[in-house]
Amino acid sequence: MKLQIGRLVTFFFRSLFWSLNLLLALYTLLAYWLLYSLSIEHWSASMIMISIPVAWVFNFICIVLWLFVRPWRSWLSGLVLIVGIVLFGSRTFVWHSIEKLTDSSIPLKVFSYNVQSFGLDSDWERSHSSPRVRRxxxxxxxxxxxxxxxxxFYNSTSIDDYDVVRHFQESGYRHSVLLNPEAANQPSGMVGVAIFSIYPIVHGDRESFDRWNGLVWADIKVGHDTVRVINVHLQSMGIRVGKVLRQGQLAGVKHETRGVLSALRSGFIERREQVARVERHIRESPHPVIVTGDHNDTPYSVVYERMRRILPNSFEEAGRGFxxxxxxLPGFIRIDHQFHDPSLSMLNFETINYIKYSDHYPIVGTYRVNNKPRK
Structure with a gap:
């Protein structure tokens, strides 16, 4: 009798796990379809898309567990993972070697960094020169x-160390476009999005999304060619995983989790509208375009997929690793991106993940710019 009951319990849980595995496979395939077709851009679809890496982890767990119980059942999650690698592997992990310049073209290195207001998150640091900020x-x-x-980008004329715009000008970056240029002349002000260039900027402009989010663009003269660099900062993802984990009580966890989900929802809606404005600037550009910045969206999102259908992604073309x-926290996401015109071939792309001054890492793309006049 005990043996039969044990068999029934084992059969029940095995059947339940198989049913959950089927649902997981269907969910993952739905996420693939939503991202691949981009036929639905509702915020709920975006929520499913960004969960693709999590679904991969669960599918991998299913493969491992079935190998110990019913090896033949591991094929389901195995096939799901193989399909995911074929469709989205290049936006997840790549390994490219650095290309060398072998002709008369000019290498254009574009550095992009969300500096988190240079870490000036306390009243004391805003009124005193801080070694952390100086570094x-x-x-x-x-x-x-x-x-x-x-x-x-933050600037302050009241403290010499924080007058960063002036320091850039003195360092040879005499050309710039700022989202809030008036803040560069105030005792304390958030400039927001900024481009600084050693090369001449023949034309530039700005478009604000809200107080600090927005885009600036600059037509930069590089040799005989002109390249339009568009620097963007889209609506925040509202990621506060660390704050959720620090909650000591269940009520606090629930409250913070609801806050994260609400911020994600509003962020999906805002970024979908903002990326349409970025696309307009790309279409209207008479020059090859490089788009860089903090997009606040992962490679499994509406924003990334829409940008990727217009311009190649620089990390996918010349990056290394993840x-x-x-x-x-969560740490394993890529939300800062560069996209480039196909005529500007990649030499190298780097994520500088050993620089930890900010809550973002700097990214750097190096492009080959033709040194011949364009017709």
Whole structure:
């Protein structure tokens, strides 16, 4: 009798696990279809799309568990993972070697960094020169790149160390486009999105989404060619995983979780509208375009897929590894991106994940710019 009961219990849980495995496979395939077809851009569809990496992890767990119980059943999640690798592998993990310049073209290095207001998150640091802030300012000033793009850029004329716009001008970056240029002349102000260039900027403009989010673009003269660099900072994802985990009570966890989900929902809606404005600037550009910045969306999102259908992604073309760019929990996400015109072939793309001054890592793309006049 005990043997039969044990067999029934085993059969029940095995059948339940198989049913859950089937549902997981269907859910993952639905996420594939939504991202591949992009036929539905509702925020709920976006929520399913960004869960693809999590679904992969659960499918892998199913494969491992079935190998110990019913090996033949591991084929289901195995096939689901293989389909995912075929469709989305290049946006997840790549490994490219650095290309060398062998002709008369000009290498254009575009540095992009969300500096998180240079870490000025306390009243004391805003009114006193902080060694932590000075280290970050010195890093972005000394990094060798002719074009530097920033998000959450802060400037203060009241403290010499924080007058970053002036320091850039003195360092040779005499050309710039700022989202809030008036903030560069105030004792304390958030510039937001900014482009600094050693090369001449023949034309530039800005478009604000809200107080600090928005885009700036600059037509930069590089040799005989002109390249339009568009620096964007889209609506925040509202990621506060660390704050959720720090809650000591269930009520606090529930409250913070609801806050995260609400922020994700509103972020999906806002970014979908904002990326349409970025697309307009790309279409209207008479020059080859490089789009960089903090897109606040993963490679499994509406924003990324829409951008990817217009311009190749620089990480996919010349990156190495996973390229995670977020320096906070959950940590394993890539939300800072560069996209480029196909005529600007890639030489290298790097995520500088050992620079941890901010909650983002810097990203750097190096492009081959033709040194012959365009017709």
């Amino acid at each position: 970050l300012v010195n890093y972005v000033l000394r990094y060798e790149a002719p074009v530097k793009c920033f998000q959450e 390229g995670f760019t977020y320096n906070r």
